[in-house]
Amino acid sequence: MSTTTITRDCRGASSHRAYRLGQAPGRLPLLGNALQLFRDPLDYLPRLRHEGDLVRVRIGATTAYFACTHDVVQEVLHNPRTFDKGGEFIDTMKLLLGDGVGTCGAAAHKRQRRYIQPAFQRDRLVRYASVMHDEVTALTDAWRPGRVVDVGTEMSRLTTRVTAQLMFSSGIASDAVAEVQRSFPVVWKGVYRRMVIPFPLLHALPTPANRRFTRAMERLDAVIATMVDAYRKDTADRDDILTVLLAARDEHTGRGMTDTEIHDELMTVLAAGVETPASGLTWAFHLIGQHPEVERELLTEVDRVLGGRPARYDDLPGLPYTQRVVAEALRMYPPVWFITRRAAVDTTLAGHPVPAGASILFSPYALHRDPDVFADADRFDPDRWLPENAAKLPRNATITFGGGSRKCLGDVLANHESTIALASILSAWRLRPVPGHRLRPVAKAELTAGPLPMTTEPRA
Template sequence: MTPAKSSAPPERPWTTGTAPGSVPLLGHTLELWRRPLQFLASLPAHGDLVEVRLGPSRAYLACHPELVRQVLLNPRVFDKGGVFDKARQLLGNSLSVSRGEDHRYQRRMIQPAFHTPKIAAYTAAVADDTRAAIGSWEPGRTLDISDTMHALLMRVAARTLFSTGIDEATIDEARHCLRIVSDGIYKRTMAPLGIMEKLPTPGNRRYDRANARLRQIVDEMIRERRRSGADHGDLLSTLLRAEHPETGKGLDDGEVLDQVVTFLVAGSETTASTLAFVFHLLGAHPEVEKRVHAEIDEILEGRSPTFEDLPSLEYTRGVITESLRLYPPSWMAMRVTAAETELGGRTVPAGTMILYSAQALHHNPELFPDPERFDPERWLGDRAKEVERGALLPFGAGSHKCIGDVLALTETALIVATIASRWRLRPVPGTTLRPEPKATLEPGPLPMVCEPR
């Protein structure tokens, strides 16, 4: 490790290092492909800023929270690129992949859809869909909680976006397409040369068909809503009526299409995986589950939870936050330097890939003592104040922070409270959690047995 001076903060000398295990031509690509979570979590031990090789290219992983903040809070220097360009195949020029003034313009247009009164209104659909889903559960029945949560969250996302006019068969078809496309985007991202995606393989043809069909489903919903002119109070209505606060200009159908597809991905894939991880952790830690049940019983007194109840469910929210720490949906992301700059005391040329990883931050023992331990009390009272600024990064930071973070946390807490008020979920003996790092971090199959409370 080589100490290097930095102006932020001036009292700290940054340390830089190089990731071990690079091989000729491939660099660390095989490590990132074979065991990405373990590899990333190991890198903070080598410095605050660690050089990695992606094939012939040099990249850097920002391992210290302040360096990550520097990257995320300065989008003019640390620009989106690389993997985000791959994601445009699915997400178009939506908020999650747009840059610069275009991103600022879109965010101002869309932000009202995520104001607190709107989020409170969306939760009615969340509660209804959750109660309907668990209404068919039976004592002793074994569920794949991962698949169950993905099915539920696809319905929740569809209802939040469209509220009416989309039937169960179309929702299931959209979910099927979304899984194919999401997996395809990840594979294309991990193949930076872009050769395989251009070949007419069965997998590429399946990807193209799923992508086209998903966008067709959404486009038909937008066109129908435009024709009817009805305001259903859902996200689609909000987007169709959005106007820039200065110019008064609205979004055209293509722009609305890109945003809706993005919200379907973010609103179903990431939240569903988080819920599956939460229920797995509760099942594996009965003492934590007991406290969650006690809190829910005390606050709800036998009724169904509402948006207004969520601030009182402090321990339950701590469980969710700790799950996000252990299993962050966005496990790795990147920026590209738009100009030569300094980071961690190193001069970094323009066009350099800068990686940052919630996985590396969240499992760093210098930031979180005993990082592999599931400990919801990290987020309660004075202990929560001890967490270093920027150490928890499940939704990003800065102007590109996930616009739906509050909605995602609200949905997660409401669904956990609704299910946990009626059911326990017990892991099937012999089940091993094997997180799958794809476009987002997924839990893989998680069979659990329903047990009524």
């Protein structure tokens, strides 16, 4: 079944295209397609493009719509009031993020985005880069030659400490940073468990895992409440995200943010600031270890620009190949691999009727491996992001950070952090794959590499 819809290419030229509506294969009684979605989504979801541009998926007794192709995904992303935040993924993330800028509905989004946007202006990005510089230096100074490290764990510790310090730069914040580092991984794991097992009664049982999740959430909530209270009492001008939120005012009423609103925005910053750069760096080191020709070019650039020292903000323009490696790692293994929206009204998508309340699903992982968009899509090729090559791709070919008016505010920050960390580590160390270790991506709350042991080899 197909309909013809007017589309526009990356240069704005209009054309007519027939969009196919398909049915996801393998439906089972009662479960629908849920078993395939949860058992092996990274294989199942990319194959749905063969069924149509828009594909009906059964999850239990519910029909959802999976947007398979670039044009259809862009239609969703650029109509945020029609396809509002919601659906299974977003509803579960609200356990952690509340109604922050990443999960709130379209009606509140513009106001909340305006509150937090000053935290990502250029002058603050320079300060944030100095925090990454200092933390990655401390990390690599603690390594010893021949030590086997779990790269994912090391990168998560790094980005957790960086993000916590971007939130709280006060001298009284050291305990808060330590608590965030202790509690956030427990909470993130619990959110994923609730996402894949959507039965609230099970998560209310007093099991050890549920108790750990509850205690960790309570500790994070207490840390944020303590810091907000301390900052409200001491209004010193600090260069951090909490200070930005406390200073924010509604442009129409002059009202400041409530403690609950500030809590939700800080939790959103924490989730985005930890997982995206940590996951991207982990995959980058894995891919570099598998492609010695990429490593050689990276080391040449890093040595020329840094000369053995850690990277700083001013070094970013001289590290284009490093930035391309980061971009390609995020294309192949986007941390947010699965996104949901909910139709706010009876509408159409790709020219086909979609009822109000229906879940709209799409997958950055699947989209980024579409051979109609990316030539040799399964190949790690940083040079596909050379300006002359990237110009041949459709606009917003990757959606690692979302798109449209809901695109992540922290995309530039995440790329800066990842580039500085990657270049700084490679300036001092090579990370060697452990022979015999096989890595396979695991789709959890984020796209994780699982354990990635690598051996530290000093370059000096």
